[in-house]
Amino acid sequence: MRRYILRRLLLILPTLLGVAVLVFLLMRVVPGDIVEMRFAEGQFFNAELVAKERARLGLDRPLWRQFLDWLWGIVRLDFGLSMWSGNPITREIALRLQLSLQLAVMATVVAVLLAIPLGTLAALRQDTWVDYIVRVFAIAGLATPSFWLGIVMFLVLLSVFRWIPPMVFTPLWENPWQNLSQMIWPALAVGYRYSAVAMRMTRSAMLEVLREDYIRTARAKGLWQRLIVKRHALKNALLPVLTVIGLEFAFLMGGLVVTEQVFNLNGLGLLFVQSVARRDYTLVQALVLLVAFVYILVNFCVDLLYGWLDPRLRYQ
């Protein structure tokens, strides 16, 4: 087990290195650089000034030098300064991370509260109208764009309650009420899609587990249905559900570009789009590494939990 963990941990490094190389090259292939973008805004163009600015940002050095310097910084956990704003990248990201993290956690709560009871119910009543309704509800959740759901929410709130949620972000500890009354709507819009993914997984995993021998044994023993479901079936069925929840959580950290725009939230997704549009190389690179790291870490944790929750899967 310890060797397995060690091997998995060592595998993280080449993957991260690959992501680093990929994002570095990808950003260099995108036409135009940050200096052009900034001067295009100012409407004046001066070759000498452009060259000076490029030299200041280190963009005139050979690519491999730029890459190695950047990599060496990361090894020392120094992500450098944002090329656009000049602020430390850690500060730029920390501001948005708190918002994105809160939204991801709230959406996960919404998703779990909806998905596990409904998914279990659908599996227990397979091929009845209950099952059909839950499945249609879930498939509709996968099909509805979250950003559109956000627009519809605003419309309903406005026309029915003559009220719209606050538009300026307040941190949770400053004014919990203000914060929650803004954040609950995007959490619901995103959580619906999220819950649909988890609900389908709960249903199909539960159906599989319910056919296992030990469930039949439990039934034959005369155990209560409720006890069988709770103690015996659900515990095993939750494993794949955990995987999709983990993957979806990692996705939420950087993938909410459009939804954030509709809800006027200044999160990681918006930062992503802005920094790509500005060719803010250092910021994009740090963001991509962060999201990739979260994804890999979540995957790793899920795999460990698998072994812990299901002894049959250990020592593989």
Added chain:
Amino acid sequence: MMQTKPPRAAVAQASRALSLPRWLRGVIRFARRWPLGAAGAAIIVVMILCAIAAPLVAPYHPLETDFAAQFSPPTLTHWLGTDAFGRDLLSRLIYGSRTALLVGFASAFVGATLGALIGVASAYFGGRIDLLIQRLVDLFLAFPIIILALAVVSILGTGVGNVIMAITVPMIPNCARVVRASALAVRQTPYVDAARAAGFGHGRIIFRHMLPNVMAPYLIMLTAYVGQAILLEASLSFLGLGVAEPTAAWGLMLRGAAVEFAETAPWMAIFPGLAISLGVFAFNLFGDSLRDALDPKLRVL
């Protein structure tokens, strides 16, 4: 479970008596066993017909502006109302289904096919090659999709073809992973060993012996991807990074004026979103039943 349905044998006999072609009998059997999937398929067929016959079905030309009828609510002349330029929403939705289906089918087909090829090759060759491909797949899976799409669009510019590219790229590693898992099992079968013993080339074994046997996961991924591609296209177009105006596209119709004037002209925001949801819903519904029919154990995330 069965008591509400007429006896299966009787239906089979009746359809044979009507001497229906075999494929039609297959369709009927599928529809009886998976009514939800059949409903999805029906919506898809209607969508495809609308897209092909758009000039006949649509009451107006999608680009025809009528400034006398700006922001008209749904009326008898404009069933779903008009937008900021007085363009008929229903006609734009019908023409928009062309964009959605084109992007959906093209990117799903290319993405799933390339992914399946890579997955099968990875499983077939095994060893170092498999390890290398799997590490590359890991890398792309960890890479945020939206950044990949943003980068492709920034490199190539907006437009239908480039959007298809941007959506296809992230699909390939995903499909490769799923298909590889099925291909590994096929790799172990005696007929692949036999083909190798007979001295067939790698290409022949991959294309003639292994690919046909991973058709189930391939088809399932393909249908799942059509819906996802339509959704992604709508998101990209909404951000202004997808299809460019004045092309009729559902995501694009939600952009700008639709949000600004959502309060006074809610139909502009509601109907395109409904169209996206219904289209993706149909593909998911059909894909789900297809999975149940072909490979119930496969999990498509």
